[in-house]
Amino acid sequence: MITPPTPASSASAPLKLGQQFVRRLAATMTSKPGVVFVLGAPGSGKGTQCEKIVDKFGFVHLSAGDLLREERNTPGSQYGALIEGHITAGTIVPVEITCSLLEKAMLKSGADKFLIDGFPRNQNNLDGWNSAMGDKVKLLFVLFFECPQEVCTSRCLQRGAAGSGRSDDNPESLAKRFVTYINATMPIVEHYRALDLVRTVTADRPPDEVFVDVCKAFSE
Numbered sequence: 001m002i003t004p005p006t007p008a009s010s011a012s013a014p015l016k017l018g019q020q021f022v023r024r025l026a027a028t029m030t031s032k033p034g035v036v037f038v039l040g041a042p043g044s045g046k047g048t049q050c051e052k053i054v055d056k057f058g059f060v061h062l063s064a065g066d067l068l069r070e071e072r073n074t075p076g077s078q079y080g081a082l083i084e085g086h087i088t089a090g091t092i093v094p095v096e097i098t099c100s101l102l103e104k105a106m107l108k109s110g111a112d113k114f115l116i117d118g119f120p121r122n123q124n125n126l127d128g129w130n131s132a133m134g135d136k137v138k139l140l141f142v143l144f145f146e147c148p149q150e151v152c153t154s155r156c157l158q159r160g161a162a163g164s165g166r167s168d169d170n171p172e173s174l175a176k177r178f179v180t181y182i183n184a185t186m187p188i189v190e191h192y193r194a195l196d197l198v199r200t201v202t203a204d205r206p207p208d209e210v211f212v213d214v215c216k217a218f219s220e
């Protein structure tokens with residue numbers, strides 16, 4: 001319940017309270033959704049940690065790869081073949097497609113804080129996002145999982161052997177995905193590092209141990 005100012009308050013107190021209320025209301029109405037980009041090599045554990053972050057911090061998790069696979073599997077999608085071609089070749093789908101899937105999913109969720117997993121993965125992703133979404137969201141930081149290639153490769157091969165059904169969890173596609181990761185994604189991580197936006201977590205440990213450091217990254 002809102003209590004009226006006591007007689008002891010100064011004459012301007014009600015106005016100050018009113019101004020504060022209006023400012024807070026305006027901030028709520030105009031505040032932009034917050035975004036955390038989640039990057040790291042294939043198999044570094046982005047998806048696994050995102051699930052834990054969702055449970056603990058209430059973000060909505062949007063995986064660019066999952067959205068692309070869903071679009072590829074949508075009957076009649078004009079992009080199905082193009083997406084599958086990029087996925088098996090380990091290359092990156094043009095940003096117009098990925099960014100529009102992300103924006104649609106953000107709007108549909110109605111949420112105000114998002115983990116965007118596996119994006120931006122190259123300069124085209126970064127430029128396209130900045131021009132379409134840069135003014136609509138606030139980038140909070142980039143969560144970066146550091147993990148040796150041999151560990152990541154073995155995790156992805158195990159994921160494939162365990163029946164992930166993914167057309168890219170095989171040695172040939174994985175080798176190509178790593179080339180893309182090193183040549184195209186790492187420069188994006190470096191770009192954000194230069195802006196002091198990267199929070200790095202060592203991911204070559206059991207998931208719960210990784211998550212301890214993820215929590216620290218979120219409370220920085």
Ligand SMILES: Nc1ncnc2c1ncn2[C@@H]1O[C@H](COP(=O)(O)OP(=O)(O)O)[C@@H](O)[C@H]1O
Binds near residue numbers: 044048205206208
């Ligand atoms: N810290 C970890 N230690 C061992 N295996 C892990 C770890 N994190 C994830 N995995 C397993 O490795 C595979 C890839 O993890 P995932 O979260 O899908 O990574 P990404 O999204 O980065 O490709 C999955 O099979 C997952 O169960």
Ligand SMILES: Nc1ccn([C@H]2C[C@H](O)[C@@H](COP(=O)(O)OP(=O)(O)O)O2)c(=O)n1
Binds near residue numbers: 065168
């Ligand atoms: N921003 C993105 C993200 C994924 N993709 C495509 C190409 C990637 O190799 C596949 C799989 O991505 P995904 O993030 O699901 O893969 P990992 O979780 O890193 O194993 O999807 C893309 O083209 N653009």
Ligand SMILES: [Mg+2]
Binds near residue numbers: 046047063
């Ligand atoms: Mg993933």
